[in-house]
Amino acid sequence: MYSYHNTIKKRIKNGELAGYDYVENYKNIGECLLLHFKTPPFERPIRPHKYHEYADILTKWENDNIELEKINKK
Numbered sequence: 544m545y546s547y548h549n550t551i552k553k554r555i556k557n558g559e560l561a562g563y564d565y566v567e568n569y570k571n572i573g574e575c576l577l578l579h580f581k582t583p584p585f586e587r588p589i590r591p592h593k594y595h596e597y598a599d600i601l602t603k604w605e606n607d608n609i610e611l612e613k614i615n616k617k
Contacts, residue, residue, distance in 0.1 A: 551587050554580060555600055563601060
């Protein structure tokens with residue numbers, strides 16, 4: 544069985560996430576959190592009722608990226 548969200552969370556943990564946007568009208572879905580990945584599939588939409596599952600994950604991802612930018616600037 545394919546677990547959409549578990550697979551996405553694993554990809555984020557593995558460093559594949561490139562960024563994200565909140566989109567008002569994505570294809571046939573409507574409002575979503577659109578995750579952008581460095582590897583295919585490059586886009587993965589998350590519906591609003593699942594946003595809460597990604598809040599802490601995305602906060603950690605942002606903080607990790609800020610730290611990487613600081614290190615790279617040295």
